[in-house]
Amino acid sequence: MRVGVLYGGRSGEHEISLRSAATVIAALDPARYDVIPIAIGKDGRWRTGIESLRLLDDAQRDLKAIPDHGIEVTTAPEPTRHALVPLGGGAPLPLDVVFPVLHGTYGEDGTVQGLFELADVPYVGSGVLASAVGMDKAIMKSVFRDAGIPVCRWLVIHQGAETSEAIAARVAAEIGYPCFVKPANLGSSVGISKVKVPGDLATAVADAASYDPKVVVETGIDARELECAVLGNADPEVSGVGEIIPSHEFYDYADKYVDGAATALIPAPVPPEVTEEARVLAARTFRAVDAAGMARVDFLLERGTDRLYVNEINTIPGFTPTSMFPKLWEAAGRSFGSVVDRLIELAIERHRARAGRRLSFNPPTSSASARRSSGGSL
C-alpha cells in the first residue's frame, strides 16, 4: 500500500509537524507500506524524492525547515488520477492513502482535506467539516455547547468591529479576570495570553489578532489539565486519561516544545469517577464535531470543584515522542505501529463508506410526483 505522508507546511507548527512525521514514518511497517514522503515547504510547495526522508530526519533533529530538494509535485482537484502529479512532467505517483501529519493552518483546518476529497484519495483523520470546526475555537465552543458538553464561558471579538473600550467593557461584564485571550484559529499556544488585569487586555487582544482577526476571550479557570485520545470512526475507542503538569504559568509554546519541563502523568492521578467522566465526554466531543479517525480531547479540571470542562479537540494531535496521543495508546497496550495501522484502515473504511453515497438524484418526471417531492424549495 502506498502511503503519502504529508509534513511541514505553511503553519507556525511546521517544525512540530516534522517531529510528528518522523514518529509516524518510523511506525509504518515497511513490509506493509511504501512511504511516499511529501514535504511541504514554508513556501507551501510540495516536494518528494528519495532525499525527503533523510532531510526529514536532519530537519526534525535540528528543528529546521525542509530545504528545497527532489521533484515538485501536486494533487489535481479531480477524481480520476489518485496520484501525485509531478509539476515538471513525468509519470504520476499513485497513492492509496494519505496521512496528513500537518498541524494548524492549511493542514488541520479542513483545507488540505478538501483537496483530497476532490482528488478522491482516502486520507487519515477527520474530514473537512470536523477539521474546520476543531480548528476554530469560537465555532468549536458553540458546537460543544449545543451538544451539552461543558465549556467555560467565552466571547468572540472581530478585529475592527468594536472599540477597545467596548471590548474591555464586555470582558469585564461577561468574563472577568483572569481571562485567556486566544487567536480563534491557531494552535501550540501561539498568540495566547493569560490576562490578569484589565490594563493588559488591549495588548493581548492585539497580539492574538495579529495571528487571526477573530479572537476568543475565555474565563481563566484554575485547573488541572487532562487529555484523552480517541481512535475510530462511528464507534470510537477511547484511551485512558493523562494529565499534563505545565512547568510554566500555563501550558505555553515553550513549555510544550522548547523547555521540555512539563510533565505527563499516565494515568492521571484523579478519582475514578473523573476518569470515567472524561472518557465519556471525549467520545461525545468526538461525535459532536463529526470527527473521524483520531483526535485528542483536552480538558480543564477545575481545582476545588472538580468540574470538568472540555477545552478543545485536536483533530491532528502531536505525534512527537513526548506527545500524549501515542503515549496514551501505549499505556492502553497499543503500540504506535498498531495505532497507525488502524488509522490507515479507518481512512479506507471512511472513504469506502462515503464512496457509496449518492451524489446525484434523478428527479421524477411526472408533474404530479415533481410537485410532491419538491418540498419547500420552489
Ligand SMILES: Nc1ncnc2c1ncn2[C@@H]1O[C@H](COP(=O)(O)OP(=O)(O)O)[C@@H](O)[C@H]1O
Ligand atoms: N480558559 C482557560 N483556563 C485556564 N487555562 C487555559 C484556558 N484556556 C487555555 N488555557 C491554558 O492555555 C493552554 C493553551 O490553550 P489552548 O486553548 O489549549 O490552545 P492551543 O490550541 O494552542 O493548545 C492550555 O493548555 C492551558 O494551559
Ligand SMILES: [Mg+2]
Ligand atoms: Mg491545547
